[in-house]
Amino acid sequence: MRRRMLGLALPAVAASLALVAGCSSGSSGSTSTGGSTSGGKGGTLTIGSSVAPPTLDLTANPAAAIDEVFDYNVYQHLVQLDPKGQIVPVLATSYSWSANRKTITFTLRKGVKFSNGDPMTAADVVYSIKRVVAPKSTYPYKALMGTVTSVTKVSSDQVAVTLSQPNNEWLYQFAAYSNGVILDPAAVSKIATQPVGTGPYKYSSEVSNYSITLVKNPDYWGTAPGPSTVVFRYFANSNAENSALQSGQIQVIDNLSNPPDAKQFQGNSAYKIISGPTNGKIQLTLNNTAGPLKNVLVRRAISYAIDKAAIVQTTAAGYGTVIGSDTVPGDPWYSPSYAKVYPYNPGKARQLLTQAGYPHGFNITLTLPPYGYATAAGPLIAANLKSVGINVTIKDIQWPLWLSQVFTNHNFDMTIVDHVEARDIGNYAIPSYYWQYNKTSQVASLLAAGDAAPTQAGQVAKYTQVLKMITADAVNCWLYNPDQITVAKSNIVGLPATGLTESFNLMYASIGGTLSSQAKAQGFAG
């Protein structure tokens, strides 16, 4: 579920990878302004979603619902991710790293205008990046930019960003998160009421907690998008959302909040179901300092005791991949082997519990946030654990309480949560992180070494070491990587085929028409 963001941003040292061969100097991306969808111009596309953006200001709040609407569609970055998770240049036409891999120079696209008519300048780009790293900045993903030491205008169409040390992951994060949006300094004072960006759509209006309307941006520099109007309509209740699609009030459900609902649309030629991976890791988080969970044998026993494949089938209707560690198929360091480390084996679990000194099991509490994936998986996990002698008491709590009790005060035994952030393995390097792993300094140095590695292979090797370590220590019980399940009327084309970006990227969306092969190659669904 992409509804709530969870996962502390990677510290500067952590996570990094040069997707773009970014490790070597002089690498640059190709220019891609995006091909178009032919036919099917105009019309209103109405998209149903489950959680309304709490604010229109995507630099003030990490809620996925804001980025989904505004990132890439209304605001753009110098570089962005395509639905396959690859970095593509957007407001920059190219970029290159210096020989010491600390400075990246972006060449800006010419002729770009904001939706209020202001031209985008190098000064605006410098302003936008400095706004993220300012000492009093409250950008929710600020920590991902932590290593920036200077931002300078090199010329009227070049901007250079210097990091304190090489950080191959930096560009990916800059492309992926709202830190990267380019703002018009003249419009920032009204960012919460009148968002202004350079994207294919511009903000039109909002009915609070109900709908947001975007219209085609007449000043857009690229190929104009298909629908002239896009409405995001919010449903607190998934039944109401499903009936709205069936009755034609909406044409798309961006992501089914209850995956088993997909059955209502399967095998009906009026609808298409587009499912693809997200960056999420739904996990049973274990408090590594709580009672029996201190013992690695107990944590391994729990991992053996839980039938992850059955949980994916039952709670997510099979829309997900069992992962076995803090990595998903979209990661460069992913391997399916982690899912085989702790196969479902209650006998082995009982044996480990006996070995750990708990032949008769113990009592433990499972605290659940109010999200469907958690409340659905909770009882299955309790039953799995009961069969090896562990008695689970389930406690349901509200999200703000979860944040204070579980996340901040570490007052919990086990919880289930979706760590939705991409490449967030750096969480295992944070000493105070809520699961309280005891080898954070080792993780930190391995990740730092990975960041400094001059080749991608070298970096993947270091990251793999971390993954093997946290898996062997069974720090958490990783359940599965959930899919994004988009349901649309069959005539809607060009929707993103994965949930690998925060944005529900509508660059190619259209009502009718056919999708270009270039767009398909980038991961948009035909």
Add this chain to the structure above:
Amino acid sequence: MSALLQALRRLLILIASLFAASVLVFLVLAVLPGSPAQVILGTQATPASVAALTAKLGLDKPLWQQYADWVGGLLTGHLGISYISGQPIWAQLSAALQVTVPLILMGLAVGVLIAVPLGMISALRADRPSGALVSALSQVGIAIPTFVGGILLIIVFAVTVHLLPSGGFVTWQQSPVQAFRSLILPAIALGVVEGAILSRFVRASILEVLRSDYYRTARAKGLRPLQALRRHGTRNALIPVVTVFGLEMAGLIVGAIVVENVFTLPGVGTMLLQAVDNRDLLLVQDVVIGVSAVVLLLNFLVDLSYRLLDPRVGSRP
């Protein structure tokens, strides 16, 4: 005691109640677990960012000062800026009121339209089967929870016969007709229960009139039952009904929250639930104190209306 003095006394009670309500609302929300800044910035934020945002929102000030700032703002007509959306609360609230106020008024109209005829029929025919049937129907109406009634209405009128929208809202600015149509089913769902409750009181009240001496006298001098009721009974029958009506307003407001949820309407109820979920404390405070003020004010007006309905009230020592 003169009428003016009594009204003044009531007014003082109203002000004291509002003050007490404001302190209560503020304190309850202040002890609610979950820091707004942490809820806003989520789990990626560094402690430094959370601290910076807490300071920016003024949540690091002493509680009494936060309270004074809030009440001071209210008294000067400033509801403040939402912590979460960054928008003026008044703008958000006034948009939501455009849904909720018409919904409550329409619900009320439905309620009265049901209650008065039903109550009168069941009272006037109390000892006949038709009266008993109406009486039983009103019991059923009370027993049906609003959300169940709402879902039934959706199934019948929206899904089965496609007469009215199943939910959603078109703003008044876009289309007054569509806006009205989208409120019809919600208003019925809201009004039926209130109507059923009120009809019990109308019935009881009229039965009492029917048994009174003055009614018997009026009938004896040749008035037909309805004439006698209209001339002599209405005011007497209204006092208890108006009292209950005042109390039921609170019920209507709460009912509106449920109905808005069932019919996915962007009203005050939806806004309040979202705001509690997001820890948009200032907005919650404003809405709750606003609702309290409306309910207290209505009860104040109900108190005053007794005088108009019954001159004996207030003339007693």
